[in-house]
Amino acid sequence: MRTHFDVFGLPRAYDVDVPALEKHYRELSLQSHPDRVAQADARExxxxxxxTTALNEAFKTLKDPVRRAFYLLKLHGVDLDREDAGAQKDMPLEFLEEVMELREALDGAMEKKDLARVQTMGGQVQGRRKAALDEAAGVLRALEGGGPAEEAPAQVRKASHALGRVRYFTRFLEQVDAFEEESLS
Structure with a gap:
């Protein structure tokens, strides 16, 4: 199977030189643009x-550190984009309870139209989202190096939990952003 990394001739790694990726993307875009074969037969x-579609999707995924992390996890066999993903159901109960409490507190602040409180909560969750992404990135980097094969499943699970937290925090922050827009308009 050809991966997004293969499209750009890159190793499967969390760390990507984004400016170099952008430059390579522009070069490949010019080479493979459909207008270059406008007079060719339908198959070409x-x-x-x-x-071009594969190139665009690969670029969109690899340039974004969050998408890249989710994609790497998928290459390790865990697709968190699936609604029935086992990793989503496998999130620690304490974390899920904490998320419920956070959401209830956010809902309460939004009901009271307390923009300052909502923004404060957003800032705190943004920091936690960054920490979870950093944790996932560290685990994904460790998986790149190989290491003992028996540790891989535990590492993949650790990365999936960290990225699960990133997903929950991202949704929370989307609510904060929507409330801020509504409040400021």
Whole structure:
């Protein structure tokens, strides 16, 4: 299976030189743009369109550290984008309870139209989201190095829990952003 990393000739790694990726993307975009084969037969035009679509998706995924982390985890066999993903159901109960409390506190602050409180909560959760992403990145980097095969499942599980927290925190922050927009308009 050809991965997003393969599209750019990159190793499967969390750390990516984004400026170099952007430059390579522009070069590949010019080479494979469907307009270059506008006069070709339908099969060639379709292939050019498919290549451009794959290139765009690969670039969008690899340039964003969160998407890249989720994608690497998927390459390790855990797809958190699936609603039935076992890792989502496997989140520690204490964390899920904490998320419920946070959401209730956010709902209460939003009901009271307490913008300052909502923004404070958003700042705190933003810090926790960054910490969870940093944790996931560290684990994914460790998986790149190989290490003992028997440790890989535990490491993948640790990364999936960290990225599960990133997902919950991202949703929370989306609510904060929506409330801020509504309050300031």
């Amino acid at each position: 035009r379709l292939k050019a369109l498919e290549n």
